Amino acid sequence: MPTPFTHLRITHRLLEDPEIPNTIRALLDNYRADFYLAGVVADAHPKGMSRSDTHFYHYTEPMPDNPWREMFRQYPGLKAPQSSRHQVFLMGYVEHLATDEYWSRNFLKPHIAEADWGRDIYDRFKTLHLLLIYMDERDEKCLPPSIAPLMRQSEPHLWLPFLPDDAMRDWRDFIADQLQTGISQTLQIFGSRIQISPEQLRKMLDDTHLMQERLWNNIPPSLLADIEERMYSFARQQMLIYYNEFFS
Numbered sequence: 001m002p003t004p005f006t007h008l009r010i011t012h013r014l015l016e017d018p019e020i021p022n023t024i025r026a027l028l029d030n031y032r033a034d035f036y037l038a039g040v041v042a043d044a045h046p047k048g049m050s051r052s053d054t055h056f057y058h059y060t061e062p063m064p065d066n067p068w069r070e071m072f073r074q075y076p077g078l079k080a081p082q083s084s085r086h087q088v089f090l091m092g093y094v095e096h097l098a099t100d101e102y103w104s105r106n107f108l109k110p111h112i113a114e115a116d117w118g119r120d121i122y123d124r125f126k127t128l129h130l131l132l133i134y135m136d137e138r139d140e141k142c143l144p145p146s147i148a149p150l151m152r153q154s155e156p157h158l159w160l161p162f163l164p165d166d167a168m169r170d171w172r173d174f175i176a177d178q179l180q181t182g183i184s185q186t187l188q189i190f191g192s193r194i195q196i197s198p199e200q201l202r203k204m205l206d207d208t209h210l211m212q213e214r215l216w217n218n219i220p221p222s223l224l225a226d227i228e229e230r231m232y233s234f235a236r237q238q239m240l241i242y243y244n245e246f247f248s
Contacts, residue, residue, distance in 0.1 A: 001100050004040040004175050009139040011039030031088040037154040038092025044171030068097040098238035102231040117218040127214050129190045136186045148179035
């Protein structure tokens with residue numbers, strides 16, 4: 001799935017998107033801190049929780065119609081937000097789930113899981129992480145410095161019945177710390193997943209020939225750009241569908 005920095009870039013872009021009605025954009029702008037937090041917090045997985053607990057689908061099972069709809073089916077109390085701040089937070093959570101939904105359906109499945117390039121699926125899985133790190137580093141550079149201190153102002157209070165407030169605050173601070181110090185933890189996190197040291201990952205990412213051969217020959221930049229633009233449009237669309245169905 002896209003990293004928190006990629007999710008934050010999408011979230012930030014939505015705040016300035018002229019295709020979002022002015023009244024909705026004004027609502028989001030009033031509670032930017034909570035919208036930013038919602039854009040990343042689904043990836044917080046405290047001990048004892050799995051990704052499916054916050055994303056509402058399993059990689060190995062058929063996906064529900066939309067994972068965000070599954071969230072509201074499982075937790076109908078969320079249909080009535082506590083406040084406008086909570087409402088904006090849920091809008092951000094919906095766009096995160098929609099982003100991951102599009103990525104899973106339209107990139108991971110056809111271009112990684114069911115593709116025929118590379119030695120095997122594990123080889124493609126490792127190359128996927130090179131792509132995610134590339135996107136992560138690209139997007140971190142695009143984030144304004146105001147995001148980290150602003151996001152720290154978000155104080156969730158029983159906003160998600162499946163994710164404790166302290167876990168959300170810990171994840172908020174983990175992301176904000178990286179942005180404010182400029183010391184990303186992405187290489188360490190991804191390196192542990194694919195059993196490659198951060199130092200070796202750095203060498204691979206900086207090796208133009210290797211990246212061309214392993215990544216870009218199989219996932220051309222034009223394909224990635226098209227998928228990312230469609231993914232963004234889908235996330236915006238689903239967020240607006242949620243708003244119009246629940247609050248119009």
